[in-house]
């Protein structure tokens with residue numbers, strides 16, 4: 001039956017749908033919480049209106065909107081310049097050759113061989129100590145996305161992670177305490193790093209720039225962030241732009257270990 005032809009699915013159609021879904025997901029991830037989401041919705045509305053006028057045969061208005069949409073691609077590149085840049089950076093900085101990342105794609109396989117190389121317990125106990133002394137801290141744990149372009153805003157270094165090192169970095173009178181410290185594998189690889197600040201409007205007002213920066217980096221990359229508030233001493237754990245709840249420090253430690261394997 002001819003009218004059922006559209007039901008004939010080829011393997012390339014499925015691949016096509018998956019690719020479009022992935023693309024839309026990444027676009028959503030990039031524009032979420034920023035003003036770009038409103039522009040994106042605006043474009044979808046204009047495009048819908050254009051298609052409707054075409055369907056109804058309203059030639060004058062549809063050719064007018066059509067002409068606008070044709071130059072739209074250039075306009076889109078200009079308007080979404082920042083987002084396109086971040087998107088390309090996100091793709092370009094994903095380390096597909098990373099062993100952990102590679103195994104992750106085969107989750108159904110046994111993961112016995114995968115261990116967390118980061119000393120999460122040392123990081124957590126440093127946070128606990130800094131929390132008790134109300135020492136502000138912002139720690140970024142690198143995963144699969146490379147943070148090289150962000151690290152360059154701070155001071156590069158290579159120090160093995162341990163509790164006293166982290167405490168001394170964020171010690172109030174330390175010249176390194178400002179900004180974020182980035183940890184890769186089990187090394188502090190950069191300090192005084194300036195992170196992209198999130199524009200998300202749903203972040204409660206009590207959280208300032210330190211927390212917004214933690215949300216920002218976890219939105220734009222797959223990095224994890226830990227914040228110790230200077231004001232309250234509270235510890236926050238942020239992943240994929242969201243504050244993750246935890247009941248105790250032991251629970252936090254095991255959540256982070258799981259996330260580092262994930």
Ligand SMILES: Nc1ncnc2c1ncn2[C@@H]1O[C@H](COP(=O)(O)OP(=O)(O)OP(=O)(O)O)[C@@H](O)[C@H]1O
Nearest residue numbers: 136178179180194195208209210211213229230231
């Ligand atoms: N974009 C950024 N990247 C990295 N660190 C930042 C950034 N913006 C602010 N910070 C750090 O946060 C500190 C200021 O924190 P602020 O008081 O605004 O945040 P907060 O979320 O209220 O944290 P706290 O609860 O500790 O006060 C700065 O001194 C700086 O060290």
